[in-house]
Amino acid sequence: MSDPRVVVVEDEPQIRRFVCEAVRKEGCASVEAGTARAGLEAIAGGGVQLVILDLGLPDMNGIDFIRELRTWSQLPILILSARAAEQDKIAALDAGADDYLTKPFGVGELLARLRVLLRRHALGNEATRIHRFDDVEVDLVSHLVRKAGAEVRLTQLEFRLLAVLLANAGKVLTHRHLMQAVWGAGHAEQEHYVRIYVGRLRQKLERDPTQPGHILTETGVGYRFQP
Amino acid sequence: MNPVWSRYLLAVALCALMALLALPLRDWLDLANIVMLFLLAVFVIAVRLGRGPAVLAAFLSVIAFDVFFVHPYLSLGVDDAQYLVTFAVMLAVGLIASHQAAQLVARTEEARAREHAIQTEKLRASILSSISHDLRTPLTSLVGLADSLADQQAGLPAEVGEKAGIIRDQAHAMHRMVSNLLDMARLQSGRVAMNLQWQPFEEIIGSSVRLLGDVLASRRLEIDLPADLPLIRFDAVLMERVLCNLLENAAKYSPPEAAIRLAVRTLDGRLEVSVCNTGSTFPAERPEQVFDLFARGLQEPAVAGTGIGLAVCRAIIAAHAGTIVAANRDGQACVTFTLPLGTPPPVEGE
Numbered sequence: 001m002s003d004p005r006v007v008v009v010e011d012e013p014q015i016r017r018f019v020c021e022a023v024r025k026e027g028c029a030s031v032e033a034g035t036a037r038a039g040l041e042a043i044a045g046g047g048v049q050l051v052i053l054d055l056g057l058p059d060m061n062g063i064d065f066i067r068e069l070r071t072w073s074q075l076p077i078l079i080l081s082a083r084a085a086e087q088d089k090i091a092a093l094d095a096g097a098d099d100y101l102t103k104p105f106g107v108g109e110l111l112a113r114l115r116v117l118l119r120r121h122a123l124g125n126e127a128t129r130i131h132r133f134d135d136v137e138v139d140l141v142s143h144l145v146r147k148a149g150a151e152v153r154l155t156q157l158e159f160r161l162l163a164v165l166l167a168n169a170g171k172v173l174t175h176r177h178l179m180q181a182v183w184g185a186g187h188a189e190q191e192h193y194v195r196i197y198v199g200r201l202r203q204k205l206e207r208d209p210t211q212p213g214h215i216l217t218e219t220g221v222g223y224r225f226q227p
Numbered sequence: 228m229n230p231v232w233s234r235y236l237l238a239v240a241l242c243a244l245m246a247l248l249a250l251p252l253r254d255w256l257d258l259a260n261i262v263m264l265f266l267l268a269v270f271v272i273a274v275r276l277g278r279g280p281a282v283l284a285a286f287l288s289v290i291a292f293d294v295f296f297v298h299p300y301l302s303l304g305v306d307d308a309q310y311l312v313t314f315a316v317m318l319a320v321g322l323i324a325s326h327q328a329a330q331l332v333a334r335t336e337e338a339r340a341r342e343h344a345i346q347t348e349k350l351r352a353s354i355l356s357s358i359s360h361d362l363r364t365p366l367t368s369l370v371g372l373a374d375s376l377a378d379q380q381a382g383l384p385a386e387v388g389e390k391a392g393i394i395r396d397q398a399h400a401m402h403r404m405v406s407n408l409l410d411m412a413r414l415q416s417g418r419v420a421m422n423l424q425w426q427p428f429e430e431i432i433g434s435s436v437r438l439l440g441d442v443l444a445s446r447r448l449e450i451d452l453p454a455d456l457p458l459i460r461f462d463a464v465l466m467e468r469v470l471c472n473l474l475e476n477a478a479k480y481s482p483p484e485a486a487i488r489l490a491v492r493t494l495d496g497r498l499e500v501s502v503c504n505t506g507s508t509f510p511a512e513r514p515e516q517v518f519d520l521f522a523r524g525l526q527e528p529a530v531a532g533t534g535i536g537l538a539v540c541r542a543i544i545a546a547h548a549g550t551i552v553a554a555n556r557d558g559q560a561c562v563t564f565t566l567p568l569g570t571p572p573p574v575e576g577e
Contacts, residue, residue, distance in 0.1 A: 012364055018371035025378070056360060082363040085356075086422070086464060103367040104402055106395070107374035155577050192425040192458055192572055199427045210432050210450050217434040220422060220464040 004049040004118055007031045009039030009065075010080060011058050015103075019052060019080075022107045026114060036060035040069065048075060049121050050114065055081045055092060063095050070096040076117040080105075086220035090174055098171045099224065116170030116227060131166045133214050133227055136205050138166060145205075152204050157182060161197050162205075165215060165225040174222040198223055231279075238272045238280035242287040246295055253296050261296050262317050269321040273328035281325030289318050348416070355412055362405045369398040396441060403475065407535045410468060414542040421465070421546060425458040425571050428491060428498060435470040442478050443487070451490040458571040459498050465543045470502075472536035473562050477504035480560065488559075493568065497549075501563035508555045517553050540564070 006023045010016040011034050020030035031048070033039035036057045043051060051069070055062030066077060079092050079100035089100050099113050131138045135148045143159055145152045154162065164181045165173070173181075175191045183193060198217075202209040216224045245268040249261050265288035273281035290303075293314065298306045305311065377391035413419050429452055436443055470489075477487045485506030492499050509517055518541045537553070544551045544564045551564040 012368070014368035015364070015371060018368070018375050021375050022371075082360045082367070103363045104370040104398065105367070107371060107378065110371075157577055190572070193574065195424075195426045195430065196458070196574055199429070210429050210452055211436050212433050216437070217430050219431060219434045219467050220462075 003027060003029045004122075005029045005031060005047050006050045006052060006114070007033060007039060007042045007048050008052045009033045009036065009057065010052070010054040011035065011056075012054070015054070015080070018107065019110065022110055023052075023114065026111055028114075028118075036065045039065070043069065043073065043075065050117055051075050051077045052114075053077055053079055053097070055079055055088065063091050066092060066095040066097050076121050078113055078117060089172075089218075089221050093172055093174055093177075093221070100172060112226075113170065120170055127167075131169075131227075134205075134207060138162065140166070147205060154201075154204065158197055158200055158204075161194075162201055165201075165223065169225045169227050172218050172222055172224045178222065194223075234276045234280045235283060238276055238284045239287065241268055241272055242284050242291060245288070246291040250295060258296060258313070262292065262313065265292055266317065266320055266324065270324050270328060273325035274332060277332070278325055278329035281329060282322060285318055285321030285325060288321060289314050292317065351416060355409060359405075359409050363402070366398050366402045366405070370395050370402075373398065399441075403471070404535065406468070407472065407539045410465075411535065411539050411542065414539070414546065419465075419546070421462045423460050423462055425460050426463060428456055428459050428461075428500070431463055431467045431470055432489065432491075435467050435474060438467065438471055439474055439478075442475055445483065446478055447484075447486045448474075449486055449488045451488065451492075453492060456491065456493065456498070457568060459566055460569055460571075461547055461566060462543075465546070469540045469543050469564070470500075472540050473502040476536055476562075477502050477560070480504065481506040494565075496568050497565040498568055499563060499565050501561050503556065503559040503561040505559050508558065508560045509553050515553055518551070537562070 004027075006028045008016055008019050008023065008030055010019060013034070016032055016034070020032055023030040028049075031042045033042050036059050039051070039053070039057075042048070053062060053065060057065065062079070062081075069075070069077070076099075077097045079089070079097045080103060081089060081092070081100055082103045089102075092100060098117055101110060101113060127140075129139060129141055131140070136152075137146045139145075140163055143154075145154055145159070145162070161178065161182045164178065175194050178194045179187050179191055182197075183190070187193070198215060199209075202212050202215055206212045206215060214226050216226050218224055242265075245264055249256075249264050253261065269281055269284045269288055272284045293303055293305065293310070294301060297310050373391045373395035377388045377395070432450065432452070436448065474487065474489070481487070481504040485504055488501075488503045490501050490503075518537045540562070541551050544566075547566055549564055549566040551562065553560070553562050555561070
């Protein structure tokens with residue numbers, strides 16, 4: 001199999017340069033695109049596994065780019081955003097982006113996100129029954145959760161929330177998305193439930209609940225499970 | 228000439244002019260129509276010159292009408308008492324019209340001023356957002372290129388990697404400073420739309436520590452957090468900025484081996500959070516001065532970057548109806564802030 005191809009859509013040449021360099025160091029082939037148009041054409045060319053997209057492109061709004069791409073491709077999209085506004089990030093995630101990095105970001109962080117998204121993509125839509133992180137083991141079918149070999153009791157909703165997070169590893173899930181996926185529609189005004197239940201999961205599963213290593217908070221946006 | 232007086236003079240002149248124009252017509256026109264002409268003058272004065280001159284014009288019109296158009300001429304007396312009703316109605320209509328017209332003008336001007344303010348605010352917001360974008364772009368290149376330089380130091384002297392690391396850390400520090408400056412500008416413009424949500428406070432402790440990354444990596448951080456804290460209503464992004472600033476300051480102004488303590492508790496209907504560090508203290512007299520450095524812009528801070536961070540903290544805490552103080556306790560420098568507890572929304576069990 002040839003190297004995975006990553007399309008980097010970013011108009012700032014210096015940023016494009018170090019992002020592509022990092023991508024190549026990870027063993028991937030990088031395709032550079034300075035405009036949204038060039039980016040879409042490179043992706044349509046085929047053989048691409050991941051898209052890294054700057055939200056502030058000169059020729060197209062980043063959100064529109066994601067919407068357009070999502071009409072014909074389910075490739076993972078990692079957003080690079082110079083904006084601090086959480087609303088923009090939520091809009092990009094709602095449009096179909098998988099994860100985001102706020103500028104400035106380190107190369108280590110970029111590669112960590114890249115690996116998770118590539119692994120997810122390589123698995124395709126194949127479901128995984130057993131998930132492991134730290135000393136925790138989760139069986140999605142038998143609902144059995146073990147930490148250091150001992151069984152951990154989770155309520156039904158806690159387990160459902162954990163399952164959604166695990167199934168979307170590496171993907172940022174907004175509060176609203178989690179609320180709908182776990183509690184169902186019609187609970188939009190009760191987002192504090194998501195926060196409380198995430199807190200309970202951390203208490204039961206994380207090594208240090210105050211400084212979680214896997215169930216991460218994306219402040220003002222939502223949560224991300226980092227394997 | 229004083230513009231106020233000139234407006235009154237102009238009103239008098241217009242009334243006189245109307246009287247002069249109407250005088251040749253008094254044998255041809257009904258007196259009711261003469262009244263109409265005077266009311267027209269009052270109305271025009273109200274629209275063009277404002278309420279005061281219009282009130283004056285209303286009275287002058289009644290007098291001029293009486294003296295020049297109602298028998299006997301050139302006298303304030305009247306032969307037919309029913310003209311008193313005419314005078315009263317004429318005055319009343321003149322006063323009401325002048326009041327309404329003047330109010331209309333004032334409202335139009337108010338709307339224009341509001342529109343202007345909105346435009347100014349929009350301009351300000353778009354300038355802030357483009358500064359934010361323009362500053363972050365080169366900082367991103369700096370951080371990323373320094374990182375890749377540090378990674379590929381094979382064949383290069385060891386100190387190259389070390390220096391690249393320093394460049395990266397400084398770029399990160401500069402980014403935090405830029406973020407503080409932009410937040411301060413937004414807070415001072417009163418333009419910040421707060422995203423207040425009920426949430427566990429511990430959540431932003433983890434995210435702040437993760438955000439600070441290398442700054443705290445080598446430090447001993449002691450977190451004292453009760454297990455049963457209620458939900459608090461706050462803007463997570465802004466509160467994260469407060470914690471980051473306090474933790475960064477604590478790390479910056481204490482020796483590397485000194486511990487940093489973060490303690491949270493509830494007290495008298497408030498949540499109390501304090502960040503303390505050993506190994507350094509605030510200026511002994513008036514420690515609260517540390518919040519002012521930026522706002523006053525007078526004193527030169529002893530270490531660069533002190534004022535802005537704490538000034539931003541104070542602005543954010545104030546926007547949450549909380550309090551923030553700096554004090555020295557048992558040889559430690561402590562910043563303590565409080566937030567109102569309020570009544571969290573109910574949580575039903577499963």
